[in-house]
Amino acid sequence: MCLAIPGRILEINGNIAKTDFGEGIVRNVNVSLVKARVGDYIIVHAGFAIQVLNENEAKKTIKMFKDLLKISA
Amino acid sequence: MFKFKDPQLANRIIDELRKMNLNIRLMHACGTHQDTLIKSGLNSVFEKLGVEIRQGPGCPICVTPANEIEEAITLAEHGLTLTVFGDAMRVTGFSKSLYDARAEGCDVRIVYSIGDAVKIAEENPGKNVVFLAIGFETTAPATASTLIHGVPENFYILSSHRYFPPALDTLLSLGEIRLDGLIQPGHVSVITGLSPYYALLKKYNIPQVIAGFEPLDMLLAVYSLSKQIIACSPKVENEYTRAVTDEGNLLAKEYMTKVFEPYDVVWRGFPVIKSSGMRLRKAFKDKDARIVFADFLKDVDTQHYEEPKGCRCNEILRGLVDSFDCPLFGNKCTPEHPVGPCMVSVEGNCNINYRYTGGKKLKI
Numbered sequence: 276m277c278l279a280i281p282g283r284i285l286e287i288n289g290n291i292a293k294t295d296f297g298e299g300i301v302r303n304v305n306v307s308l309v310k311a312r313v314g315d316y317i318i319v320h321a322g323f324a325i326q327v328l329n330e331n332e333a334k335k336t337i338k339m340f341k342d343l344l345k346i347s348a
Numbered sequence: 349m350f351k352f353k354d355p356q357l358a359n360r361i362i363d364e365l366r367k368m369n370l371n372i373r374l375m376h377a378c379g380t381h382q383d384t385l386i387k388s389g390l391n392s393v394f395e396k397l398g399v400e401i402r403q404g405p406g407c408p409i410c411v412t413p414a415n416e417i418e419e420a421i422t423l424a425e426h427g428l429t430l431t432v433f434g435d436a437m438r439v440t441g442f443s444k445s446l447y448d449a450r451a452e453g454c455d456v457r458i459v460y461s462i463g464d465a466v467k468i469a470e471e472n473p474g475k476n477v478v479f480l481a482i483g484f485e486t487t488a489p490a491t492a493s494t495l496i497h498g499v500p501e502n503f504y505i506l507s508s509h510r511y512f513p514p515a516l517d518t519l520l521s522l523g524e525i526r527l528d529g530l531i532q533p534g535h536v537s538v539i540t541g542l543s544p545y546y547a548l549l550k551k552y553n554i555p556q557v558i559a560g561f562e563p564l565d566m567l568l569a570v571y572s573l574s575k576q577i578i579a580c581s582p583k584v585e586n587e588y589t590r591a592v593t594d595e596g597n598l599l600a601k602e603y604m605t606k607v608f609e610p611y612d613v614v615w616r617g618f619p620v621i622k623s624s625g626m627r628l629r630k631a632f633k634d635k636d637a638r639i640v641f642a643d644f645l646k647d648v649d650t651q652h653y654e655e656p657k658g659c660r661c662n663e664i665l666r667g668l669v670d671s672f673d674c675p676l677f678g679n680k681c682t683p684e685h686p687v688g689p690c691m692v693s694v695e696g697n698c699n700i701n702y703r704y705t706g707g708k709k710l711k712i
Contacts, residue, residue: 290497305463307493308600318538318591321433321483322461323490325600326538326591333590340564344360 281328284315294319352562353388361567362393368574370398373526375667377406377516378533379695380561386704388563399570402525402667405515406533408483408508409435409693410665411615414655416508417441418648420480423506423637424454426644429472431465432480434458438692442653462494469503478504478637484512485539488626489600492607495632506637509626511610512536513544518621520552525667529555529573531566534588539604541596545584553582560588607632616689617665661688664697671698678707 282294282304290307294317305323317324376382382403385391394401405411418441424430430446437446437458450456455475459465462479469477477500481491488509495505516530532545537558545556555576559569569587576583586592604626613625628636638645655662659681660674671677671690681687683699690696701707 305461305490305493307497308489308597308603310599318535320486320535321490322463323493325486325489325535326597329590329593336587336590340354340357340568343568344357 280319281316282319284311284313284317287311287313292317292324294324352560352564354564357564358567361564361571362397365397365399365571365574368578370574370577372398372528372574372577373400373402374529374531374570374573375402375404375519375525375527376531376533376559377404377512378531378536379403379407379693379700380535381406381531381533381559381566382695382697382700384561384563384566386700388566390563390566394570399574401531401570402527402670403664403697404519404667405615405617405665406512407665407690407693407695407697408487408510409433409439410661410689410696411510411515411617412436412439412482412508412689413614413616414439414441414653415614415648416506417446418653419638419645420478420506421446421449421454422644422648423478423641424449424456426641427455427476428641428644429455429457429468429475429477430480431457431459431468431477433460433482435693435695436480436482438686439689440656442649462490466494466499466503469500473500473502476502476504478506478641480506480508482508484510484536485600485604486535488608489539489597489603492600492603495607495628495635496603499635503635504637504640505628505632505635507608507626507628509608510613510615511624511626513540513548514621514624515615515618516548517551518618518624519666520548520554522666527554527667528577529557529582531569531573532556532558534558534560534565534591537586537588537592537596539597539600541592541601542584542586542594543596549582549584555582557585558588558592560591615665617662656687659688661690661698664690671701672709674698678702682707 282296284292286293292306294304309324316328465479557569557572608626610623611625611627663669686692691698
């Protein structure tokens with residue numbers, strides 16, 4: 276019930292977005308719960324997008340991890 | 349390219365954890381977190397580092413009590429078309445599952461999404477179609493949005509949705525188990541935001557980190573919690589900022605508030621949890637299967653149900669014991685022949701443990 280996977284929006288028609296999950300898997304996703312645009316990465320859960328992934332925050336997290344690597348051992 | 353499974357970085361964090369000489373017990377409450385822990389082998393790594401991690405009540409199918417499954421079976425037996433997520437098919441009601449009901453000729457269909465259930469209603473105007481709506485804040489907004497945007501006349505909801513935070517509150521208030529910190533579920537938090545966790549912090553002064561689902565996410569969550577514990581400085585930290593904002597998904601919350609109202613409800617393994625059930629508001633009563641088909645449901649006898657003999661799911665859901673402590677685990681109870689709900693659901697502690705270990709506790 277809480278499994279959710281990211282996908283990238285290819286097209287939007289009303290509340291339905293054609294979404295690419297990679298490896299050739301394209302499915303229609305209901306985007307009525309989010310403000311999403313074509314090209315956005317969304318987290319999809321049971322056919323509904325529950326959030327647009329925040330690229331800047333993802334980059335910040337990655338930077339934080341990379342900074343951790345520099346912890347003096 | 350950065351990978352959230354980077355072994356070099358994982359080892360770096362593990363080294364830092366080793367230096368801390370830990371002896372702590374944490375709890376997460378999400379099947380996907382458990383899956384990551386077991387699949388990546390991190391659970392064994394943590395154990396060696398003095399970090400014990402229990403799974404709490406984070407599997408919606410597992411915490412749905414038998415009487416709610418029985419309601420769905422009863423509606424199907426009265427000729428209604430029942431639509432459910434696949435995971436709910438094998439959980440036993442009082443004596444049988446929805447699969448058994450289907451084998452006996454009931455019209456029970458698996459759907460991937462509530463949208464599929466609506467489609468079945470549209471394509472079958474002569475049938476009454478009921479969707480068994482199970483899940484926490486992650487799935488409830490989809491149900492709410494569907495009702496708000498309009499559904500066919502012959503479509504109804506049997507709501508087993510539950511608010512997740514009250515369960516944690518109850519678990520902490522029972523005080524049956526010493527917990528040093530909580531790894532909070534990423535996708536529930538996407539919707540709720542951080543406020544429920546600040547309420548828990550205020551009440552129980554317990555360290556909390558909201559975590560994503562990659563191995564590095566979980567490592568960082570444990571690292572952050574360990575630092576909080578050592579410093580005796582409990583906080584709410586958000587490791588999963590790429591998906592979780594402080595306020596959560598406001599639109600989803602608005603839809604949920606419009607459609608559902610809280611009520612007191614039983615969770616499997618728990619007493620009645622106050623204001624933890626999601627019931628359709630009066631404005632949607634013509635879509636509430638419990639109201640519309642009350643005549644069919646009045647004979648569901650909730651008084652005489654007993655859990656399967658020997659099954660310890662109740663204690664597993666409260667994090668008191670692990671699957672390996674259950675006498676049925678791996679012999680009488682397997683994913684092919686599950687006895688309790690924790691073995692039925694792919695998000696259940698027993699099911700995950702069995703899938704990755706074959707029922708044998710790994711020696712570390």
